[in-house]
Amino acid sequence: MTDLRDRVNDLMPGVYSDLAALVAIPSVSSIPEHHPDVQHTADAVAGLMTGLGCPDVRIVAEGGQPAVIARFPAPEGAPTVCLYAHHDVQQAGDETLWTSAPFEATERDGRLYGRGAVDDKAGIAVHLAALRAFDGRPPVGVTVFVEGEEEIGSPSLARIMERHADLLAADLYVICDSGNWQVGTPSFTTALRGLADTVVEVRTLDHALHSGQYGGAAPDALTTLIRLLATLHDENGDVAVAGLATAEPFALDYPEDRLRAETGILDGVRFTGTGPIADRLWGRPAITVLAVDSTPIAKASNTLVPSARAKVSMRLAPNQDPAAAMQALQAHLLAHAPFGAQVSFHGGETGSGTVVPSTGPIASAATAIYADAWGEDVVEMGQGGSIPMVADFQRAFPEAEVLVVGVVDPDSRMHGIDESVDLGDIKRAALSEALLLEHLAREASV
Known part of the structure; x- marks a missing residue:
């Protein structure tokens, strides 16, 4: 055990360097140019x-x-262990807002900054370090599976899993794409919310029309859309769509x-929803309006617009069927359309x-093992984000165990x-993974 710790x-310096090189590649799966x-x-x-x-x-x-x-x-x-991570990343957004360039990994105060530094090229680094600890000769079978489209919902993952099931079959899946309760405290994710999204269009x-000539009688689509979106939550900010599930309460x-410190919520702003925060974040549905398509302010005129669109995203309780949730959302929006407006849905x-x-x-x-490697007890927690591939692995390989870490x-x-x-958390996670592989090999030899 001591040898692995030292190893x-x-x-780690070489692993951090490799991670920085990966961060430098703008592997944004949602943009065709990338x-x-x-x-x-x-x-x-x-x-x-x-x-290796x-x-x-x-x-x-x-x-x-x-x-x-990659199969060892x-x-x-x-036994065989499948180590999962993904190499695609989100867009950087407005790069002028970054303290350092998003695709130039920069170390500050013990942290590495850059797009994908944590989500999820760090997962690749964890697996790389664990395997290097054994000089590329792990004591158990290892399959490294690094996906390239997790950030866009893994649309071809099911086909990969079906056509390469023999390559991906394992006794344990370690999904390194999640979070910890805090720096230095290891966590196992035991619940993940699902997701569903769609674009809703309102036409009136x-x-x-000229707003002065017909305003006050003819409804404009943007105001109508705003009124419709406002029906998705009640006065406390709880989701008002009927038929959505909730999970068992979290301990x-x-x-x-x-939460106030983590989110940077502004002074005087109240949090939305009621009940325990863990339940609101991990076990209940949440609805967010991600974007709106209408006339930009720079091109605005005194006009009643005929149509407007919004992208609506739902995070769902872990036990919620996402197709049923989509139906519930669409039924709600159709039933609450103001002024008899025409409502339609696109994609999702x-x-x-x-x-x-x-x-x-x-x-x-x-x-x-993780508690020993980190020097802290493991916390079991949920995640408000969605990793649908975890359920895909569970369905495809029902006899295997799954660990969701990160x-x-x-x-x-x-x-x-x-x-x-x-x-430091990358190093602790890598040590945990190496010790786990060593433990599995020892158990198999008994």
Whole structure:
């Protein structure tokens, strides 16, 4: 055990350097112009696996962005562990708001800043460090699976899993794409919300009208859309759409003063919703208006606009069927259309939430292993974000155990400006993973 600790510690400077090189590639899967960068990152990850001496490294794409599958065969009688991460990232947004350039990894005060530094190229770094601790010869079978389109809902993942099931089959899946209760405290994610989104369009007129001539009688689409969107929540900010599920309450206390510090909510602004904060964030539905299409202010005139659109996103309780939730949302919007406006829907994605049991023999052992590696007890928590592929793995490989871990912390700002990761947490997570592989090998030899 001491040897692994020393080995991981010695390896980290090189791992941080490799992580910085990955961050420098703007692998934004949602923008077609960056698809060559997504391919570049897949090639880079494949190169890192080849550099470890992995005998079977493949880049696969089943109609979507490229994923990397690297397989280290299991010794006789040993189990196989699949280590998951993703190499695609979100857009950087307004780059002028970043303290340092988003695609130039920058270290400040023990944190590495850059788009993808934590979500989820840090997951790749964790797996890389754990495998390097064994000089690329892990004591159990290991399959590294690094996906290339998680940030756009993993549209081709099901095809990859179906067509390459023999390559991805494992006894344990370690999904390194989640978060911890705080820096230095390991956590297992035991519940993940699902998601559903759609674009709703409101039409009130067949052409634009002069607001002075017809305002006061003819409804403009933008005001009508605003009124419609306002019906999605009650006066307390709780979701008002009927038929949406809620999960069992969480035992973990999430103090409001902590949430206030983490979110940067402005003075005088109240939080939305009622009930325990952990339940609001992890076990209940949430609805957000992500964007609105209408006339920009710079091009505004005194005109009643005939149509307006908004993208509406829902986060769903872990036990909610996303298709049923989409139907409930659309039924609500149709039923509450002001002034008899025409309401239609365009596109949309859904993803399943999931409950991740922590009672299996591997998960129980992992609890002690991670606590030893971090020097802190493991916290079981939910995540408000969605990782639909966890449910996909559970359905495809029902006999396997799943661990959902990661290195996101309350200060990471994933998807936001100045995304970052605590470098010490990467080292602790890598050590935990290496110790877990060692434990599985020892158990298999008994």
